[in-house]
Amino acid sequence: MKQPYERPIIKKMHTGLMDKFGRQNSKEPVSDIEGVTIEQLVENYGSPLFVISEKQIRRNYQSALRAFNTRYPKVQFAWSYKTNYLNSVCQIFHQEGSWAEVVSGFEYQKAINNGVVGHQIIFNGPDKKEEELTLAIKNQSLIHIDHFNELDQLIQLCQLLKQKAKIAIRVNMDTGTYPIWDRFGFNLENEQAWTAIKKIKENQLLELQGLHCHIGTFLLSTQPHEIAARKLSELALRCKAELQLSIKYLDLGGGFPSKNNLKGTYTGIDSIPTIDEFATSITEAILNAGFPTEELPLLILESGRALIDDAGYLIGSVIANKRLSDGRSATILNFGVNLLFTSNWYDHHISTTKAYSEYTEATTLFGPLCMNIDVIRQHIELPLLNKGDHIVVHKVGAYNMTQWMQFIQMRPAVVLIDQKSKVHLIRKPETLAYLDSHEQIPTHLNP
Amino acid sequence: MVKLKSNIATSENGFIFNPSTGDSYTSNPIAAEIIALLKNGYTADEIKIQLLEKYEVERKQLERDWDDYILQLREANLLAL
Numbered sequence: 356m357k358q359p360y361e362r363p364i365i366k367k368m369h370t371g372l373m374d375k376f377g378r379q380n381s382k383e384p385v386s387d388i389e390g391v392t393i394e395q396l397v398e399n400y401g402s403p404l405f406v407i408s409e410k411q412i413r414r415n416y417q418s419a420l421r422a423f424n425t426r427y428p429k430v431q432f433a434w435s436y437k438t439n440y441l442n443s444v445c446q447i448f449h450q451e452g453s454w455a456e457v458v459s460g461f462e463y464q465k466a467i468n469n470g471v472v473g474h475q476i477i478f479n480g481p482d483k484k485e486e487e488l489t490l491a492i493k494n495q496s497l498i499h500i501d502h503f504n505e506l507d508q509l510i511q512l513c514q515l516l517k518q519k520a521k522i523a524i525r526v527n528m529d530t531g532t533y534p535i536w537d538r539f540g541f542n543l544e545n546e547q548a549w550t551a552i553k554k555i556k557e558n559q560l561l562e563l564q565g566l567h568c569h570i571g572t573f574l575l576s577t578q579p580h581e582i583a584a585r586k587l588s589e590l591a592l593r594c595k596a597e598l599q600l601s602i603k604y605l606d607l608g609g610g611f612p613s614k615n616n617l618k619g620t621y622t623g624i625d626s627i628p629t630i631d632e633f634a635t636s637i638t639e640a641i642l643n644a645g646f647p648t649e650e651l652p653l654l655i656l657e658s659g660r661a662l663i664d665d666a667g668y669l670i671g672s673v674i675a676n677k678r679l680s681d682g683r684s685a686t687i688l689n690f691g692v693n694l695l696f697t698s699n700w701y702d703h704h705i706s707t708t709k710a711y712s713e714y715t716e717a718t719t720l721f722g723p724l725c726m727n728i729d730v731i732r733q734h735i736e737l738p739l740l741n742k743g744d745h746i747v748v749h750k751v752g753a754y755n756m757t758q759w760m761q762f763i764q765m766r767p768a769v770v771l772i773d774q775k776s777k778v779h780l781i782r783k784p785e786t787l788a789y790l791d792s793h794e795q796i797p798t799h800l801n802p
Numbered sequence: 803m804v805k806l807k808s809n810i811a812t813s814e815n816g817f818i819f820n821p822s823t824g825d826s827y828t829s830n831p832i833a834a835e836i837i838a839l840l841k842n843g844y845t846a847d848e849i850k851i852q853l854l855e856k857y858e859v860e861r862k863q864l865e866r867d868w869d870d871y872i873l874q875l876r877e878a879n880l881l882a883l
Contacts, residue, residue, distance in 0.1 A: 360859035362867040363833035365818060365874050368826045678870050682877030714830035739830070741863075 362676075362739050364684075364716050385706040385747045388668055390776040393708040393745050401784065402672045402745060403690040405756060405769040409447055411666035412752075413774070416451045419662060422634040427641065429653040433477050435609055436462040438659030438753045439667075443771050443781040445469050448662075456657040460487035463496075477606070477657070479525065479567070481505075481539065488512055492520045499523045499567045499606070501540055506551060513560035523565035523606060524551050528586050530570045530579035539569065543586060549593075556598050563600055566591055569608025569657065573617065573700075577628045581636035583607060588644030591652060604653035607637055613664030615701040615750045630661060660753040667752025669695060670708075673744045674723060684718045686740055691722015691729040694766065695751060696758040698731045704749040705731075711738030724763045761785060804846050804872060805882040812837050823879060832857070833871065 386393055389408050396404060416432070423430040433456035434448035440462060445455070446469060455466035458480035466476050473494025481501040483491070489512060491498050500506050500522055513520050525540030526548045541548040555561045570583045584607060591602035612627045641654065674687040692698055705720070715736045722729035731748075740746070759766055765785040770778050806812075811819040816834025818827040829837060832853070839849045846868070853864060875881050 357858040358856055360857040360863075361830060361832055362863075363830060363836055363871040365816075365827040365829045365833055365871075365878060365880075367878065368828060676870070678873045678877075682874060712830065 361712055361714065362741070364714060364739060366714075366716065383706065384709050384711075386708050388747070389772040391772055391778055393670055393747065396670060396770065396778070397672070397745060399778070400768045400770055400780065402670055403694060403767045404670045405694075405751070405767065405782075406668040406670060407441075407444060407752060407769065407771045407781070408666045408668075409771055409773045412444070412447050412663060413451060415662045415666065416448060416453070419630045419656075419658060420452075422630045423638065423654065423656065426634050427638040427654055428651060431604075431653055431655045433475075433606075433655055433657050434662075435657050435659030436465065437757055439663050439756050440465055441756055441769060441781055442469055443779070444663065444756075454655075460484055463487060463491065467494075474521070477567075477655070479569075479657075485512065489516065492516060492518055495521055497521055497523060497564060499525050499565075500551070501525050503541075503551065506554060510558055510561065513558075519560050519562055521562050521564050522555065523563065523567045523604070524548060524555070525567045525569070526587065526590065528568065528570070528583060530582040530586075532571050532574070532579045536569070536571050540567070543590065548590065552590075552594060552598065552600070556600055563594070563602070565604035565606055565652070565655070566594075566602055567606035567608065567655075569610060571610050573612040573660070574610045575612060575627055577632050577636035580607065580610070580633055581640045584637045584640035585644060588641050588646070592645055595650075601650065602652055604655050605641065606655035606657065609656065609658040609660070611658050611661040613660045613750060613753060615664060615697070615703065618700060618702055630658075663752035664750045665752065667750065667755065669748040669751045669755070671746055671748065673740045673742050673746070675742055676740065679719070684716045685721055686718050686737070687721045687723060688731060688746070689723050690764075690767075691724045691731060693722065693724055693729075693760045693762045693764055694755065695722075695731060695748065696755055696760075697751065697753070701750075702732060702735075703751065705735060705737070706747045706749065707738055707740065708745040708747060711740075714739060726763075756782075761790065765790070804840060804875075806837070806840050806875075806880055807882045810880055812841060814838070818878075818880065820878070820880060825878065827878060827880075836871065 388406050389410060431454060433454035434445060436455060436457045449469060449471060454475040455471045456477045456479060457463045457466050463478060473496045476496040478491045478496050479499045498520055509520055526543050527537045527540045528543035529535055541551045555563045566587050568583050568587055570579050587605050594600040594602050611630060611633055671688045671690040674689050677685050679685050715738050717734055718737050719733055720731040720735060722731055768780060768784040769782040771781045772778055809821055816829030836849055850864060
């Protein structure tokens with residue numbers, strides 16, 4: 356009986372210093388996702404493969420909602436479509452009670468197709484086309500105005516349609532973050548926001564329902580949200596006092612971090628505030644702002660990343676191992692930055708799918724693209740993987756399935772594991788026929 | 803001919819010390835086994851035959867991994883020129 360084999364390695368010992376290449380990756384293999392084995396998933400749907408856990412999405416949503424509605428009487432979540440607009444994912448959020456928050460015409464149409472009623476769609480973003488705005492006005496959607504050109508356009512459209520529009524303005528402000536996110540909406544400190552509000556007040560066809568802000572992304576402190584909630588509340592109270600305008604809702608946007616490790620953090624573990632801490636900061640700021648109890652505005656949240664990141668997994672496989680010119684080990688995987696856009700921001704946690712010996716090697720993980728930039732992890736301690744072995748990338752639910760690229764490789768299948776551990780194909784793998792279906796060849800170039 | 807430098811100190815469990823650079827290394831069991839065989843004067847071909855008899859591995863993979871291992875030893879300055 357022959358003994359199990361493992362490729363031979365030596366490893367240089369470093370004493371006295373923390374390994375600058377980062378902490379050792381967890382050696383615990385992940386052999387299944389929500390009770391379905393990785394082997395089974397790969398066999399049935401191929402590799403690479405995105406896997407989404409319905410149970411985890413619902414768990415995240417319910418715990419975030421609980422964090423807010425146990426502290427504040429009127430709370431509404433709106434699912435941020437751009438974070439992940441696979442229809443099945445959106446439907447889970449809508450079933451849980453989420454409205455839709457969209458930032459483009461096609462996202463708006465997706466929300467309509469997903470059965471979201473018009474007045475529960477928040478239409479954000481700097482680029483809303485005339486026909487999209489027309490539809491949003493007719494559907495009584497909440498149109499969040501980004502700039503004066505849009506405000507003027509909306510006034511014109513309402514006059515043309517002889518119809519009122521329900522609107523909010525997006526406000527940007529100094530909340531102590533650097534840089535200040537001032538490219539979206541109207542600035543508070545320089546009174547641009549107030550000018551916009553006065554202009555809206557003068558127009559009979561515009562109904563200012565809310566005030567909106569989104570102050571940043573992956574914020575590692577609750578203070579900016581607290582400041583934003585306070586400043587937005589003060590603005591709402593000023594609307595009431597000076598213009599007799601009653602603001603029905605405050606939309607604090609999103610920006611809550613997920614539990615991913617941002618690149619550049621030395622220990623590889625970020626200490627991030629919990630959703631409960633964000634909820635405390637935001638709700639206390641509004642509750643203490645001075646609204647009469649019966650006039651407390653509805654609090655809308657557009658959290659995306661924090662609700663879905665840890666519900667998404669990417670299964671991939673080893674194509675090859677190689678040694679680089681300086682002796683470092685490298686592993687080539689069958690997915691790269693084409694599928695894992697967020698590897699630009701995070702040092703993703705990566706697990707093996709079976710048990711290995713305790714020996715590990717510092718490795719660079721490359722993707723399959725013929726491009727130098729295709730690096731998933733510069734340095735990671737991994738067991739001695741072999742060609743064909745599978746690995747799992749964790750917390751990939753946010754942004755990857757919207758920002759993925761069809762570049763050199765096709766985009767793979769996406770499956771959803773439901774609450775009873777049943778697997779559903781929710782997006783088929785792309786094919787050459789799919790890719791070619793939008794191309795046309797002039798006659799003289801026909802083969 | 804693969805040969806370790808004569809001043810390299812090794813132990814049975816795969817600890818390697820290079821006195822000329824001060825660097826030390828650990829090995830996984832199979833790497834330790836190869837080091838010991840090299841120390842005892844076995845040639846590359848002889849060692850590969852032993853490994854193929856002992857371990858569940860195909861020749862192709864062993865050859866690939868052998869080349870990679872020699873690269874590691876060379877990079878660590880452990881091989882005699």
